[in-house]
Amino acid sequence: MQKPSIYPLLRADKLDRWRHRLSNDLKLDSDAAQRCEVTYYDSFDWRLYAAGKSLQCLRGPHGAETRLVDISDQSVTASLAVDVADARFASSLPDSALRARLERLLEMRTLLPLVTLKVVRYCLRQEDAEGKTRARLYLESFSRVDGTGKRRLLQKRLRLQPLRGYQKAADGLRRKLAQRHQLEAIDDQLFAQALTAAGKQAGDYSSSLAIDLQPGMRADAAVRRVLSELFATMKANEAGVIADLDSEFLHDFRVAVRRTRSALGELKRVFPPATLQRFRREFAWLGSLTGNVRDLDVYLLKFDIYKNAIPAGLREDLEPLRAFLHYKQHAEHTQQLAPQLRGSRYRKLKQQWQRFLDAPLAKRPTARDAAKPVGLVAHHRTWRVYKRVLKEGAAITPDSPHPELHELRKSCKRLRYLMEFFQSLYPPRGIRAAIKELKQLQDNLGDFQDADVQIGALKGFAMEMRRRGEYTAATGKAMDALLAVLESRLHRVRAEFESRFELFASDTNRARFKHLFHPREEADIA
Amino acid sequence: MITVACYNIKGGVGKTAAAVNLAYLAAQGGANTLVWDLDPQGAASFYFRIKPRIKGGSFSLFQRKRQLDDVIKATDYPRLDLVPADFSYRNMDLLLEQQRKPGTRLKKLIKPLRSEYHFLFLDCAPSISLVSENIFAAADVLLVPTIPTTLSLRTLKQLHDFCAAGDYAHLTVIPFFSMVDRRKSLHREIVDNRGGILEAAPRTYIPYASEVEQMGMRRAPLDTYAHASWAARAYRDMWQELQPRLLARRRAG
Incomplete structure (x- = not known):
């Protein structure tokens, strides 16, 4: 789809007044106001954002539409008349270009809602003598309902949506908007504004480690910084693990635990032995607690590859195994993993670990390599x-x-x-x-x-x-x-x-x- | 991209209605879809309210002066675009003859669009000529609307033989029954006892219905104004049947 032009309107502007002005002046047809809402989605680790895309689901009186949009120029990469909230994973969408794109970008990750905006929208159309639409203009206001139930206006704007093959019509409208209405196009900031309003920051989670250390730092301070980073990763993924949103939460959680254990094992001369021993034991417990579910997750993630590797005539007979793996994964998760992560042993470990990470560095440390x-x-x-x-x-x-x-x-x-x-x-x-x-x-x-x-x-x-x-x-x-x-x-x-x-x-x-x-x-x- | 040519040697059998309605359903289902109105009469363009004219006429396209990409027009429906007809298409045979490799010119023209669209529907003019040969070379599937009458079946047989004799092994021919009037005993007999080349036909047939004829007045796909009608349902059911076959065709290709 063609790149739209966005014109900001004043907060005090009345959309209805603009509608009358534009319809009369530019000879446009318009419909009654449409009320809908738009929800933005991404994976926990911002895979769509990293690829320069945003996924928007628009829900209105005529049903829902989900669009994958290029953040830089707001052009639509793929769209489908479905509500993406009904699909936990891209693979559960109907066979379509949208599904293919999302599957490639998201892999095993589930889609999570980021922020929902209320939209009031007027659509104005420029039609030719045959009744064919040559360009569309949208007058839109976006607001967000905050935690207290209060509606807060984010932005009012006019959006000119050109249609392929009708560039002249769009150019003509653009010219008139500039000359007669003194409107100047800007870059679209809606997504960024909506995220800020919801207290979210794009790209704030990544599973890869990037810790900036200086060679002259004290070893115990540096290693603590590494461990703090790993602990933050564990805490960030904890809720997703407990809710079993997708397999990657547990994967990242588990990797952070393993890295922590590895750090405690390999850098043992940096911390006092007694402290180390206690934490090593507790993190070992956490590692074994997460092992079974992860093994089953891996089995399920590779299931289709395995299925396709056996002779075609036998493939469907393997499905009971998949059902069994799902059952077992679910059972392990709900009976073992989730209750333990909600339990006191894990809570205590977290408290003590936090205390250890926050404690001031010893002036004269006993551990040999600490200073x-x-x-x-x-x-x-x-x-x-x-x-x-x-x-x-x-x-x-x-x-x-x-x-x-x-x-x-x-x-x-x-x-x-x-x-x-x-x-x-x-x-x-x-x-x-x-x-x-x-x-x-x-x-x-x-x-x-x-x-x-x-x-x-x-x-x-x-x-x-x-x-x-x-x-x-x-x-x-x-x-x-x-x-x-x-x-x-x-x-x-x-x-x-x-x-x-x-x-x-x-x-x-x-x-x-x-x-x-x-x-x-x-x-x-x- | 899967290229589907709605084609029949005979005219007035429901080619344009099939191309427009099936393309609309494909786009509704999420596929980026393009219709190329190859008929100089421009019925598909008319249904979409788009002027049957391309800049420079077909001459500029076939003389490589203009890319197909430049003449595509958005319809009023999401994901559905059109290459309009042009009256100069009536001379396409002559134009093609002047080209090097005249049999594959069309195929060359649509090649750059392969990554952009999932389906291309060619709405073809009735005839059998050099243009038809171009269509056969460019298409993956030949969708042949067939009225259940003896003469229509004979034409279908001719088409089959022509494709079999030519170098069109890549082409899948799918006939389907169109404008079926169950009040007529001949229609009933042929539709209910399909055999031979008709075995490939979808189970769904398109009935002879006034709602389809109204497309000319409404100038819109059937589904947009008569969603609940028998004919609209028939197109939807037929698309349900055809889509997996077309997708399988792409995977095989």
């Missing part, structure tokens, strides 16, 4: 863990048992987390390249782990489904086919491990890591 510059500590620890990864990886032969690969996977994770915590201390290009290399190895180990866990779980599911009477011979056959798929996947990624590791341990890469992390003479604080 050292974080630059040195980061160098030293990262190098140690990197050496460990190399050693563990080199020890793996084609006959090594699975747990050895899992151990290596965990070490890689520790390394990755340290590199991410202290990213700001290193040259951006160097650290990014090193993370990329590590990620390739991690992907291989992650795929291996997923397949291994899923094979193990599948056998248990079969038994449980049989007990619940959901296991037919046909489903059994489909699950056997899935088992075969997972096993061949497991073998394939296992076979790829050696070459992946060789790449990671190559001389170029060793030089890269050495250059970044090798402790120099004065830095050797071990």
